[in-house]
Amino acid sequence: MISVVVPKENIGQHTVQVTDKGDIHHLLDVFRLSVGDSVRAVDGEMEYRCVIQSVGAGALTLAIQERTPDSYSQGIEVHMALSLLKTDKMDFAVQKLTELGVAAVIPLLTKRVAVHIGDAEKERKKLERWVRIADETLKQCRGVKKTAIAPFTAIKDLDCQGYDLVIAPYEGEDKKTLKALLDGIKGVPRKILVVIGPEGGFDPGEIQFLRERSAEVVTLGKRILRAETAAIVVGGILFHGFI
Numbered sequence: 001m002i003s004v005v006v007p008k009e010n011i012g013q014h015t016v017q018v019t020d021k022g023d024i025h026h027l028l029d030v031f032r033l034s035v036g037d038s039v040r041a042v043d044g045e046m047e048y049r050c051v052i053q054s055v056g057a058g059a060l061t062l063a064i065q066e067r068t069p070d071s072y073s074q075g076i077e078v079h080m081a082l083s084l085l086k087t088d089k090m091d092f093a094v095q096k097l098t099e100l101g102v103a104a105v106i107p108l109l110t111k112r113v114a115v116h117i118g119d120a121e122k123e124r125k126k127l128e129r130w131v132r133i134a135d136e137t138l139k140q141c142r143g144v145k146k147t148a149i150a151p152f153t154a155i156k157d158l159d160c161q162g163y164d165l166v167i168a169p170y171e172g173e174d175k176k177t178l179k180a181l182l183d184g185i186k187g188v189p190r191k192i193l194v195v196i197g198p199e200g201g202f203d204p205g206e207i208q209f210l211r212e213r214s215a216e217v218v219t220l221g222k223r224i225l226r227a228e229t230a231a232i233v234v235g236g237i238l239f240h241g242f243i
Contacts, residue, residue, distance in 0.1 A: 070144035083198035112200030160213040164189035
């Protein structure tokens with residue numbers, strides 16, 4: 001069933017209004033749907049099974065047949081602070097992390113980041129692009145809760161409080177493995193922050209900064225993983241271990 005993401009204000013007691021031009025184009029022109037066809041809508045908390053009731057100027061009206069709470073989100077909340085990567089790699093990471101069910105991606109500015117943001121307008125466009133990628137991925141993977149894209153954040157401004165667990169994979173760590181860390185945890189940490197370094201790796205001062213904020217610095221093995229690979233691997237391990 002084709003999915004659309006709609007804002008809460010578009011949800012009525014009996015109907016859903018689809019007003020996004022891209023969604024309308026895909027439903028009517030790409031998928032060739034018409035009145036009476038089924039559409040799935042989500043608003044970040046609920047899932048709505050609907051049929052197209054009418055096609056108007058600039059909007060589709062969907063009749064709600066069934067509404068159910070979110071049953072697709074993972075049992076833990078993972079925030080991924082990912083050091084800024086080149087455009088295609090960052091796009092790829094946002095897509096795959098959304099598929100996994102990561103609750104938030106925080107574009108992180110670290111000392112060895114090789115990408116220059118540019119001015120505020122370029123920064124805004126990058127964030128908007130990642131929001132679009134996350135929303136489109138959400139439709140494909142049958143998720144309900146959107147992956148939030150946080151503003152660009154310097155590592156010195158990264159808020160590590162409010163998490164049950166903070167993890168920082170680091171190629172300079174050779175003793176404490178992620179497996180050993182997770183095996184030693186009692187219970188289930190419900191809110192986890194993962195901090196991934198840039199393509200050039202963390203600066204030692206940044207690792208010290210994270211340690212001082214109770215981050216668990218771990219190794220992912222002897223091979224050096226690309227930053228986007230490390231983010232996806234750690235996310236997958238966490239969801240597999242705690243769902």
